Amino acid sequence: MSLSDRIEELKEENDAVIVAHNYQVGEIQDAAEFVGDSFGLARKVTELDVSNVVFCGVDFMVESAAVLNTDKRIIHPESQAGCPMAQMVDLDELRDYKEKNPDAAVVSYVNTNIETKAESDVCCTSSNAVKVVESLDNPKVLFVPDRNLGHYVKRFVQDKEVDLWEGYCATHDDIMKEDVEKLMNEYPEAEVVVHPECKPEIVDIADFVESTAGILERAKTTSAKHMIIGTEKEMGYRLKKEVPEKEYHFPGDPTCQNMKKITLEKVVRSLERLEPVITVDEGLASRAKKPLERMIRIGRGSE
Ligand code: 13P
Ligand code: SF4
Numbered sequence: 262m263s264l265s266d267r268i269e270e271l272k273e274e275n276d277a278v279i280v281a282h283n284y285q286v287g288e289i290q291d292a293a294e295f296v297g298d299s300f301g302l303a304r305k306v307t308e309l310d311v312s313n314v315v316f317c318g319v320d321f322m323v324e325s326a327a328v329l330n331t332d333k334r335i336i337h338p339e340s341q342a343g344c345p346m347a348q349m350v351d352l353d354e355l356r357d358y359k360e361k362n363p364d365a366a367v368v369s370y371v372n373t374n375i376e377t378k379a380e381s382d383v384c385c386t387s388s389n390a391v392k393v394v395e396s397l398d399n400p401k402v403l404f405v406p407d408r409n410l411g412h413y414v415k416r417f418v419q420d421k422e423v424d425l426w427e428g429y430c431a432t433h434d435d436i437m438k439e440d441v442e443k444l445m446n447e448y449p450e451a452e453v454v455v456h457p458e459c460k461p462e463i464v465d466i467a468d469f470v471e472s473t474a475g476i477l478e479r480a481k482t483t484s485a486k487h488m489i490i491g492t493e494k495e496m497g498y499r500l501k502k503e504v505p506e507k508e509y510h511f512p513g514d515p516t517c518q519n520m521k522k523i524t525l526e527k528v529v530r531s532l533e534r535l536e537p538v539i540t541v542d543e544g545l546a547s548r549a550k551k552p553l554e555r556m557i558r559i560g561r562g563s564e
Contacts, residue, residue, distance in 0.1 A: 292393030
């Protein structure tokens with residue numbers, strides 16, 4: 262029996278659903294019931310009426326799902342699949358900032374660990390960061406941890422002071438302007454769509470700045486035949502699968518090694534054993550749940 266057939270059998274036997282982020286390898290995307298961006302996955306899991314969710318993504322996504330869904334078993338096929346940016350917040354420094362700036366709201370990107378979320382007023386994803394910051398009454402905001410997404414937010418928010426943390430995603434931060442420009446010269450008619458985790462100089466030359474789900478939406482709606490995509494390379498699999506008539510060009514070879522730690526074999530093992538189950542400290546979970554739920558209530562930027 263093929264691994265894919267075995268997966269289908271196990272899902273049925275165990276009342277399980279697989280969800281996967283857009284950066285997961287193609288065969289995992291194919292095995293999943295739902296593939297999406299961080300916001301879509303966070304919301305989707307809360308809507309599922311199943312006992313077991315096998316979550317193919319990195320640790321902060323799975324942890325958020327566990328915080329938001331105490332009624333389901335949230336299973337992470339590879340607990341070593343982490344997001345380095347999520348570890349870039351020093352809690353003492355964050356608490357110190359809060360003490361010195363009592364009027365500031367802490368907005369944490371979902372790419373943070375549960376301890377950081379527990380210290381935050383509201384979370385956001387790349388799909389609604391601007392909307393979340395705009396929704397706040399505070400005169401001042403601390404945006405953690407992605408300085409690039411924070412810079413992007415600052416372009417739209419003039420009525421608040423927005424302080425930035427010095428975190429970044431190496432996969433996106435390493436995308437080079439010269440590589441994007443080279444592709445722009447090669448395909449002058451191409452539409453340039455990048456993720457807001459890219460550096461400001463990349464955002465400056467892009468036509469659109471979108472979350473991974475937003476990039477897919479652009480591919481579905483644009484009349485451009487060629488697209489230059491500034492994000493992790495596996496996005497190309499999703500794009501080619503859903504909108505095959507277009508050509509997608511990636512500057513360099515942007516790869517998130519952590520996303521690739523999950524394999525189809527590990528998904529089968531997780532479905533057979535229904536583990537590893539993600540558990541979170543109850544006290545921390547109840548504090549982290551509030552900013553996560555507030556983020557979901559605010560909705561996507563496009564809603
Ligand atoms: P999205 O929310 O746009 O899918 O991005 C998640 C992420 O980790 C980007 O690096
Ligand atoms: Fe984290 Fe970057 Fe990987 Fe996204 S691409 S999960 S931000 S390391």
